[in-house]
Amino acid sequence: MASFFENCNPCRSTALEQLALITPKLGRRYANERNFDRGAGHHEGVTMLSPWIRHRLLLEEELASAALRAHSFQDAEKFIQEIFWRTYWKGWLELHPKVWADYKVTRDHDLYTWEKDEGLRRALAGVTGIKCFDHWLMELRQTHYLHNHARMWFASIWVFTLGLPWTIGADLFMQLLLDGDPASNTLSWRWVSGLQTQGKTYLARADNIEKYTEGRFKPDNQLALEAKPLEEIGLPNLKTLEIPMLPEGGKPSILLLHDDDLSPESAPLPHQDIVGIALMNGSERRSPSGVARNVYEFVEAGLEDAVQRLGNRCVLPSCKAEVKSVLQLAHQTGARRIISIHAPVGPVRDAIDDFVIQLGMTENSNGLVVEIGIRDWDAFCWPYAKKGFFNFRKNIPVLLSNLVVL
């Protein structure tokens, strides 16, 4: 099986080259081809840019701008909508952080109670006897990528045919996907299961799988014929979005660099103040089991790439984002604060929150605090993500006209 990982170099210059290569296909061709899953090594109908996008080695405005320079809005609309699906999910979770907190609690409970379940063991070993499902599991383990349609079918079979907890499936994806994202992943699994758009589920059908895998799979009489929505006690209340004030310039600062945003050079931060860098690889916190080694190393290399781009003119001293090391670095460099790019709800935010608490409890922290800068894209788009995507989608033209330079 062709290894996607081997071709997916976690650096921004490769990401930009890849975007340039793919741009001619982002018009009608993408709209017509995107639903076909032709298997590993043949995913030409989609971009496979997700590992770079997820870690912001490519920015949403760059993707939209590339597509709109090469195609009319009508032709590029489908691709642009997909980019906004990501933005929508991020904004929705930001407005409903309890869904992430509840997911973690339920996941940990489910992992404990299902530990010895034979059906779960067979699913995780890829020996369910449902050929397509077992194949997608192998593809996921080997390449750390799955086509969107395969993710939908896999999740649906997991929940409705195999009767397994959605949280454990979501956790498996978070361990193995190079693009494992707390918002897109958690909320997509919830959507398939009928928890997100309440009462609406996604049922994987044999004829649909046969059509969009071009006959590679035909799981006749193997799949559940109905998908009764899972239930939970209502959605939590909407949280008011807090947009932090951008850090003002003029104080020597340590940049806390993390895997939710690996393009610090374009972030709204006082770059001239940066005297040192604290590196946070938050991928280990995506799952209680950690992540696959390739996923961890993708983030490590992405952090290294970002450090090199930042230190273009001089090498900046760096350390791990642990309180003791950061305090030493502050002492060494004369830093008087820590600055960081806003991390949306998820494992990195959890890690930063823990860091801030520990820092606050440490004597000799010399009044060091963390100041956050949020990108215009997020600050502008997220307030529209209060309801469903179809409501959000209406705002795309106005969002584009404010955020994308052509």
Ligand SMILES: Cc1cc2nc3c(=O)[nH]c(=O)nc-3n(C[C@H](O)[C@H](O)[C@H](O)COP(=O)(O)OP(=O)(O)OC[C@H]3O[C@@H](n4cnc5c(N)ncnc54)[C@H](O)[C@@H]3O)c2cc1C
């Ligand atoms: C159960 C399930 C779990 C998922 N987990 C993740 C995840 O952890 N991380 C993740 O980035 N996406 C996730 N997705 C969404 C989608 O499947 C992937 O973004 C897409 O398959 C990535 O491949 P691509 O870059 O070739 O996509 P393309 O079709 O080329 O799309 C371009 C970009 O648009 C965005 N995008 C496309 N479709 C979606 C979508 N439905 N939701 C959100 N963003 C989208 C992604 O950033 C993607 O890279 C999940 C979907 C499902 C059904």
